[in-house]
Amino acid sequence: MKKQWYDYLWIFSAAYLILGFFNILFAWLGLLCFFIPLIISLTQGTKGYCNRYCGRGQLFSLLGGRFGLSRKRDIPGWMKSKAFRYGFLIFFFLMFFQMLWNTYLVFAGAQDLRQVVTLLWSFKLPWHWAYHGTLLHPGVAQFAFGFYSVMLTSTVLGLVTMVLFKPRSWCVYCPMGTMTQLICKAKNR
Amino acid sequence: MKTVKKRKATVDTAACVACGCCVKVCPKGAIAIYRGIRAEIDQENCIGCGKCAKECPASVITIREVQP
C-alpha cells in the first residue's frame, strides 16, 4: 500500500522523547497523544487514532518489525484478558491523577519543583539539565516532568513487551487504546 | 471429485483490541475495523495469506480451511 503522510508520525514520537531530554517543556506536546484519540473516539466513534495516526504504535512496528528487535512470540493470555487491560487502565489513571495532584501542589506553592523523571512509577532519574527556569510558573515545569515520566514509562514498557512478544504488544494493554475502544463500545451500542 | 479447500482468516472478536495492525498489512485490503470495536474480515477478498495473523499483537486471528 502507498505510504501516506500519517505513516511517518513515528518520527514525531521519536522526536518527542529526544526533545524532552533537552528541554522538559516539550513534554506538554504529549497532550496531543491524549486528546486526539479521545476526540476521535468521542466524535467519530472509531479508533481512528490507533488505526492511522499513532506514532508510538508505528515506532514499535518499525523497531520490532523492520529492525527485528522482537521475538515475535504470542503475548501471554493473561495480558490480553479484560481483567488485565482494564486493571492496567485504572492503575494508569490513578498514577496520572497522582501526577496531576503533585502538579497542583507545586502550583499552590505547597511543594517545590522536583526536577526528576520517574520511571515505572518508582525510579527517580535525575533530569535537571532539561530545565533552567523560565518566566513560567514552576508548576508548568512540574507537569512537564510528570507527563514526560508517563510517556517514558509507557515507552519503556512498550519496548520490553515489543522485544518479548510481538512488535506492537503495547497496543494490547495501552491505556489509550483500551479507553478509546471502551468509548467506541459505549457509543456504538 | 476433488474439493478445493480455501484458507480464510477469522478473528476472535471478543479478544480483538481494534488496534488496526492487521488492516495495515493485509495485501488485499480485506480487513476493516468496525466502529473501533473489532476487526472484520471480508471473506470474499481474503486469500488466507496469514499476514494479519502474524502481525496481530494479541494473536487473535487464525487461518482456517473452509469448504468453498
Ligand code: SF4
Ligand atoms: S493502542 Fe496505544 S500505542 Fe497502540 S496505536 Fe493505539 S494509542 Fe497508539
Ligand code: SF4
Ligand atoms: S491486529 Fe488483532 S487485535 Fe488488532 S485489530 Fe487486528 S485482529 Fe484486532
Ligand code: SF4
Ligand atoms: S489472511 Fe491475508 S488476505 Fe486474509 S485478511 Fe489476513 S492479511 Fe488479508
